[in-house]
Amino acid sequence: MSINEIISETAIAVASLRALSNYEHEWTFRCNDDYAPIFLPDEKRIPLQDEQVRVAIKKAIPKGMYEYVISRTKYFDRVFIQAVKRRVGQVVFLGAGFDSRPYRFNDLLKNTKIFEVDTLATQEYKKALLAEKGVSFKNIEYICHNFEDGNLFDLLEKHGYKSDVKTLFLWEGVTFYLTREAVLNMLAEVRNHSSCRSRICFDFQTMKNPEELIQTGLKEESIKFGIEKGKVEAFVTSNEFRIIEHLDAKAIEQQFMRTETGDLFGNIAPIMNFILLEHFVL
Numbered sequence: 001m002s003i004n005e006i007i008s009e010t011a012i013a014v015a016s017l018r019a020l021s022n023y024e025h026e027w028t029f030r031c032n033d034d035y036a037p038i039f040l041p042d043e044k045r046i047p048l049q050d051e052q053v054r055v056a057i058k059k060a061i062p063k064g065m066y067e068y069v070i071s072r073t074k075y076f077d078r079v080f081i082q083a084v085k086r087r088v089g090q091v092v093f094l095g096a097g098f099d100s101r102p103y104r105f106n107d108l109l110k111n112t113k114i115f116e117v118d119t120l121a122t123q124e125y126k127k128a129l130l131a132e133k134g135v136s137f138k139n140i141e142y143i144c145h146n147f148e149d150g151n152l153f154d155l156l157e158k159h160g161y162k163s164d165v166k167t168l169f170l171w172e173g174v175t176f177y178l179t180r181e182a183v184l185n186m187l188a189e190v191r192n193h194s195s196c197r198s199r200i201c202f203d204f205q206t207m208k209n210p211e212e213l214i215q216t217g218l219k220e221e222s223i224k225f226g227i228e229k230g231k232v233e234a235f236v237t238s239n240e241f242r243i244i245e246h247l248d249a250k251a252i253e254q255q256f257m258r259t260e261t262g263d264l265f266g267n268i269a270p271i272m273n274f275i276l277l278e279h280f281v282l
Helices: 009-021 042-049 051-060 065-085 120-132 152-158 180-192 232-238 249-256
Strands: 090-094 113-118 140-144 167-171 199-207 241-247 272-279
Touching: 009 042, 009 051, 009 065, 042 051, 065 090, 065 167, 065 199, 065 249, 065 272, 113 120, 113 152, 120 140, 140 152, 152 180, 232 241, 232 272, 241 249, 249 272
Parallel strands: 090 113, 090 167, 113 140, 167 199
Antiparallel strands: 199 272, 241 272
């Protein structure tokens, strides 16, 4: 059985783009994710060493996707680092995929408890590769879960999650593939099973109608969820959260896509957004 038969194609694609960025001449646009190549099969990792191949890959990538992955990695890194430095008690990675933050920033973790949530196949593959490289799993719990199901917090609590501890939830690159109902249910679950001032960070698309959503072209991973343009704040407050930070495409470009001389490295598709929300009690 090949890796692509058991592992999400988008997980491999995103890890490939993070690994590709590490070859950028200007450090600003490197994801600096030394773990990304570990998760790639030989046929995707080895060609990246050839500059001509890297150039060809960039030309073949859908416009804006490479820039988006770089920006998103840097933004979620920032949110994660800030939370850990504030001594947040728990971080839950919702749809962890090949996220490497618990390993890249291990020295910062101290007593912060990490929970990685994903499918069993992805988790087993990831853990096997990390073990092969001698990477420690200390203070990390792995929870197998499908986001269309509703028992996540039962599973988390069995693995030591505490609902009265301030928590950061990172939901990177996941909401796109869920139904609106599944997204709303997850926000409600986070609200009902986390302490006040806990936070959740995710990315999403805005649109006037569903036909505007950017598709992956992958039959099994179609884009389903978006928030109507101009109604982001209403969506957030109706789910009893408040916005700590919201970056639309222009703000993302300004913060993450400017060279040292101020030139634009690349564009972000106008409908892409990052958002950081805080749970509060009325």
